Amino acid sequence: MNVTAIIGLRWLPIAAGYGAAAIVFWLLATIMFFIPHGLVSAELATSLPEEGGLYVWVEKAFGERWGFLTSWLYWINNLFYYPSLLTFIAVTLSYLINPELQNSRLYVALTILVIYWIVTLLNLRGTRVSKLLSDLSGTLGTILPGLVLIVLSFITVLVWKRPIPTDYSLSSIIPHADTFSNIAFLSTIMFGMAGMELSPTLAGETKNPQRTFALATIISGFIIAGIYIVGTMAITFMIAPDKIGAASGIMQAIEIISAELHLNVLVPSIALMLLIGNLGGLTVWTIGPIKMLFESTKRGILPEFFTKLNKEGVPQNGMLIQALMVSVIVVLTSFLPTVESTYEVLVMMTTITYFIPYIFMFAAFISLRRNHPEMERPFKVPGGTFGAYLVAALGLISVITALILPLIPSQGLTSNEILIYELEVAGGPILFGFLGYLVYQQYVKKTTKAFKNS
Secondary structure, three states, rough: OOHHHHHHHHHHHHOOOOOHHHHHHHHHHHHHHHHHHHHHHHHHHHHHOOOHHHHHHHHHHHHHHHHHHHHHHHHHHHHHHHHHHHHHHHHHHHHOHHHHHOOOOOOOOOHHHHHHHHHHHHHHHOOHHHHHHHHHHHHHHHHHHHHHHHHHHHHHHHHOOOOOOOOHHHHHHHOOOHHHOOOHHHHHHHHOOOOHHHHHHHHHOOOOOHHHHHHHHHHHHHHHHHHHHHHHHHOOOOOOHOOOOOHHHHHHHHHHHHHHHHOOOOHHHHHHHHHHHHHHHHHHHHHHHHHHHHHHOOOOOOOOOHHHOOOOOHHHHHHHHHHHHHHHHHHHHHOOHHHHHHHHHHHHHHHHHHHHHHHHHHHHHHHHHHHOOOOOOOOOOOOOHHHHHHHHHHHHHHHHHHHHHHHHOOOOHHHHHHHHHHHHHHHHHHHHHHHHHHHHHHHHHHHHHHHHHH
16 A cells, blocks of 8 residues: 555645644544445455546436546546645745745745746657656655654654654544634645545455455554654644644754754755655656546547647647636635635635535446446445445545535635635636536537437
8 A cells, every 4th residue: 555645745734723633634534434444445446447546436326417527526636736736846945045025925925826837838849857856755755854854853842852842632632613614624624635546456466355455444544644653743843733834844853853953954954855746746746647637538528629739648628728728717816815815725625626516426436336237346335235335435425524614714814715615715716617517518419410410
């Protein structure tokens, strides 16, 4: 189980903003989402091992229309993911130039647009550059800076006896009801645990998958939660939760560690590692999802202009249209009052569009169990029929919760800011989802007309 494929350091400061209660939320996300998601994905992937993943599973259960909409929404999610990741990159880059720039909406918006268009144009020339950077992303973007943050933070507290600015009493660890009325925290935490649908085909290659993979899913879930919890604690050991920036929290903690240990080289070194690592991830994700959309969608559904490949085998027009759509999202979200609120809105929009396909996935799992009992299943969710439906129900409840919670705005926003927040968080995914529906309807009209003429 590739633990590093799931873990992302940029979720740590978001979690750390909730202090000690984040420990419980990481565990809730593991039990409510990661384990059901992993088990259901494993059964579906080993039952239907064809390339296409979510598209294939939903198409088998509900037909081509819903399969396409699932694949479309999975791609649309990335239109919001890119600006959120790029906001993190822009804030990190500011620590190499002037940390004050991280508070400038103009700097962040321009940096996002420049970097994203450069990455897009590089990808039009093939995947050589993206492959080179992606090889560095796991080590430089996650492992090394994560280890430095955790080890030095604990040394600063345990060896240098620096006071911990965060309350870790039992009453602080247990989440209070008002925690849910703030930013949709649990949804974001669950998003930080997502990604299992990309790897469970390994279950079909595992000896005794029924026992081994189920146990591996549960163990890996708690390992990931444990790493996230330790990383979250490392930041809260340095900074009080109410002073942690969602986009800048890691670098804030590194700044404090650097001052405490008199390691001036630490801030630029970690900033550079995070920058290279996350750029590597961005280059892969800029081209990967749109190619997956084209490969998993029946020829003719998407306009030919959109799917046309250049001499490098890259969907050039699709990539350019994708860059224009990302640019529009960046401009619209830049009207929010601060860089941090912009980052939080982008994360929420990403979360909503990411989890909608999972409603289809869990529903497809239930449908295939009921309507296609004859399918060969090298791995089955443990517990018989009752266990399978229980796991699917838990997954559905967690996903629906993840879709509802982001609609709750942050405290302290004005009525106008709340209106903008709701329009962007809910309106963006609805608008792009409706666009996908129109694309498929146009395909239906075209094929119906062709059938009548024949």
